[in-house]
Amino acid sequence: MLTAGIDIGSTGTKAVLFDGEVRGAAMVPTGWDPKSAGLAAFHQALAAAGLAEGAVQQIVGTGYGRVSLPIFDRKVTEITCHARGAYHLFPDTRTVVDIGGQDSKVIALDGEGRVADFIMNDKCAAGTGRFLQVMAGVLDVSLDELGAIAVGADPVQISSMCTVFAESEIIGMLARGVAKGRIAAGIFDSIARRIQGLAGRVALSDQVTFSGGVALNAEICRAIGAGLGVSLSVPAAPQFVGALGAALLGYEQ
Amino acid sequence: MNEKKKAGESAEAGLVKAATFEEISHLRERNVLALKKAKESGRKVVGTYCLYSPTELIVAAGAIPVSLCGTSQTPIPAAEKVLPRALCPLIKSSYGFAITDTCPYFHFADLLLAETTCDGKKKMYELLGELKPLHLMQLPQVQDEAALDYWLIELKRLIRRLEAEFVVEITPQRLTEAIALLNGERRSLKALQDVCRRKPAPISGMDLLTVLHNRGFSVDKREAVELLDRLTAELLALSDRGISPFSANAPRVLLTGVPVGLGSDKVVRIVEECGGSVVCFESCGGYKKVDPVEESGDPLRSIAEKYLRIPCSCMSPNAGRMELVERLVQEFSVDAVIDLTWQGCHTYNIESFTLKKHLQGGVRMPFMQIETDYSESDSEQLKVRIEAFLEMVGGKQAKK
Numbered sequence: 001m002l003t004a005g006i007d008i009g010s011t012g013t014k015a016v017l018f019d020g021e022v023r024g025a026a027m028v029p030t031g032w033d034p035k036s037a038g039l040a041a042f043h044q045a046l047a048a049a050g051l052a053e054g055a056v057q058q059i060v061g062t063g064y065g066r067v068s069l070p071i072f073d074r075k076v077t078e079i080t081c082h083a084r085g086a087y088h089l090f091p092d093t094r095t096v097v098d099i100g101g102q103d104s105k106v107i108a109l110d111g112e113g114r115v116a117d118f119i120m121n122d123k124c125a126a127g128t129g130r131f132l133q134v135m136a137g138v139l140d141v142s143l144d145e146l147g148a149i150a151v152g153a154d155p156v157q158i159s160s161m162c163t164v165f166a167e168s169e170i171i172g173m174l175a176r177g178v179a180k181g182r183i184a185a186g187i188f189d190s191i192a193r194r195i196q197g198l199a200g201r202v203a204l205s206d207q208v209t210f211s212g213g214v215a216l217n218a219e220i221c222r223a224i225g226a227g228l229g230v231s232l233s234v235p236a237a238p239q240f241v242g243a244l245g246a247a248l249l250g251y252e253q
Numbered sequence: 254m255n256e257k258k259k260a261g262e263s264a265e266a267g268l269v270k271a272a273t274f275e276e277i278s279h280l281r282e283r284n285v286l287a288l289k290k291a292k293e294s295g296r297k298v299v300g301t302y303c304l305y306s307p308t309e310l311i312v313a314a315g316a317i318p319v320s321l322c323g324t325s326q327t328p329i330p331a332a333e334k335v336l337p338r339a340l341c342p343l344i345k346s347s348y349g350f351a352i353t354d355t356c357p358y359f360h361f362a363d364l365l366l367a368e369t370t371c372d373g374k375k376k377m378y379e380l381l382g383e384l385k386p387l388h389l390m391q392l393p394q395v396q397d398e399a400a401l402d403y404w405l406i407e408l409k410r411l412i413r414r415l416e417a418e419f420v421v422e423i424t425p426q427r428l429t430e431a432i433a434l435l436n437g438e439r440r441s442l443k444a445l446q447d448v449c450r451r452k453p454a455p456i457s458g459m460d461l462l463t464v465l466h467n468r469g470f471s472v473d474k475r476e477a478v479e480l481l482d483r484l485t486a487e488l489l490a491l492s493d494r495g496i497s498p499f500s501a502n503a504p505r506v507l508l509t510g511v512p513v514g515l516g517s518d519k520v521v522r523i524v525e526e527c528g529g530s531v532v533c534f535e536s537c538g539g540y541k542k543v544d545p546v547e548e549s550g551d552p553l554r555s556i557a558e559k560y561l562r563i564p565c566s567c568m569s570p571n572a573g574r575m576e577l578v579e580r581l582v583q584e585f586s587v588d589a590v591i592d593l594t595w596q597g598c599h600t601y602n603i604e605s606f607t608l609k610k611h612l613q614g615g616v617r618m619p620f621m622q623i624e625t626d627y628s629e630s631d632s633e634q635l636k637v638r639i640e641a642f643l644e645m646v647g648g649k650q651a652k653k
Contacts, residue, residue: 064633064637076644077637077640077641077644078637078641079637079638079641079644079645080641080644080645080648103634103637114645114648114649115641115644115645115648116645117619117620117645118641118642118645120634120637120638120641
């Protein structure tokens with residue numbers, strides 16, 4: 001059976017095709033139109049796999065935009081999908097840390113990949129992908145460069161968690177001549193502290209998988225791993241964990 | 254999720270709503286007129302904000318007790334001209350209604366009755382006292398013998414105030430009668446809420462909340478009790494015929510935490526939109542209210558005991574709430590507990606950690622805290638969290 005998982009996130013839309021193994025995947029920016037983005041990611045994944053739309057027997061939607069597409073056979077929240085996807089990639093996983101474009105969450109899993117408990121940040125964008133983007137903008141570097149300049153730097157203390165306040169705090173630091181690398185390291189530390197705070201509210205294990213696009217950044221992986229005192233399992237394509245989980249849930253039905 | 258019936262969605266469920274529900278959902282408008290008439294005929298009105306207000310004393314003074322408005326977002330911007338933005342929405346809303354004169358019950362009140370429950374409320378009451386005569390009761394924040402003695406003095410101080418304001422005498426006989434009347438109301442409220450012990454519940458949480466909210470504004474207690482009893486009987490009859498807005502496998506949710514009412518019902522609405530069934534409100538307007546006054550012994554002491562044992566998070570310690578939630582989880586065959594806390598409500602926000610530990614220690618009850626306010630700004634975010642929570646609960650049910 002061939003299934004599709006489509007994860008329409010706030011920033012990126014991902015599609016994964018699965019029939020016992022991953023047959024194809026694609027990612028497009030969500031932009032202002034989640035509906036078109038969902039369809040585009042789906043069609044690109046089909047093209048990559050050389051498969052026709054008619055061959056897909058079950059389409060599962062997840063992410064903020066899951067309400068917007070009529071083609072879904074089933075809609076599941078990204079929390080359940082991330083848990084399922086991470087469990088597939090790393091069967092020993094008992095905790096998932098996911099940082100997406102506008103939210104972050106820590107999920108506790110039972111021995112069968114089901115959600116046992118979870119905690120999600122409240123409505124503010126503190127410690128999310130959006131936070132990183134804004135901070136990289138203030139420092140006038142790309143997200144990749146933000147990671148590179150932070151390597152080995154002595155992190156400054158950034159006390160504001162709110163994106164808007166942290167921006168003002170950093171502008172103040174730049175005015176005082178604090179090195180960019182130290183500020184970048186401080187930004188990663190502040191996100192790690194935020195995740196530590198969330199993780200304190202669910203039962204944390206030593207088998208932690210880190211998913212979501214922010215996990216592509218090696219420095220943030222190091223900071224969060226050090227903060228939680230564990231070594232994180234990071235998938236090769238961390239942005240696709242939710243879409244993979246959705247495809248798996250369709251496959252198992 | 255697709256196979257589940259959602260509250261109020263199916264035509265069938267819409268058609269067979271208990272007939273009395275319709276009447277109760279329009280009660281508010283009717284009550285305002287009744288209150289106006291009662292005032293014109295010389296009756297006195299005492300407005301209350303909190304379950305700690307000893308309503309028996311108001312009734313024994315021949316006055317009409319009414320709940321005051323405080324569950325709507327609308328007057329909050331007006332309140333924020335004076336109060337800090339980070340304050341709890343319930344306090345801001347209550348104050349906002351008062352200064353904008355948009356709560357008819359506040360408008361008609363001759364006296365406001367308030368208690369020193371949380372810090373935010375007691376300081377807000379200082380400002381409210383500038384708008385209308387306000388009697389502030391000093392509520393102890395511990396539930397022991399010394400506190401009871403102190404609380405009794407406070408009740409006596411209230412009696413003197415009511416007697417002086419309304420030129421009446423509050424006799425033990427009148428107190429006993431008031432206890433009987435209000436215990437009748439509590440019995441009726443308990444019977445209504447207990448219909449949701451049935452699986453599936455014959456009424457949605459949103460409809461139940463509508464009833465609990467609207468009856469708080471009733472002028473004639475006996476009439477309100479009669480109406481509630483009629484509704485309870487209708488709901489039981491519907492349930493006997495197997496009619497419910499829910500399917501048998503809808504996750505049964507107990508809502509605990511801060512007070513909720515119409516206008517601050519966001520979380521109840523989202524839970525039921527996501528396929529859950531809110532079967533029990535542990536909060537002040539719900540099950541906390543049904544605990545009766547002991548009918549033997551000294552009436553005033555019995556009243557003092559009843560009100561002091563209310564398990565609000567302003568008490569420290571507050572073991573009574575842990576016990577009550579645990580008992581209701583069993584009695585209502587609950588699948589999950591949601592603890593709703595308002596932003597800026599320190600006591601409930603902190604106590605949530607204790608409650609989670611308590612519930613997950615023994616029975617491992619699925620538990621989620623939601624911290625929010627009256628606005629709709631986080632609705633989409635809440636939907637994800639609540640839907641994921643119900644998926645988790647559904648997964649656990651499937652495993653059983």
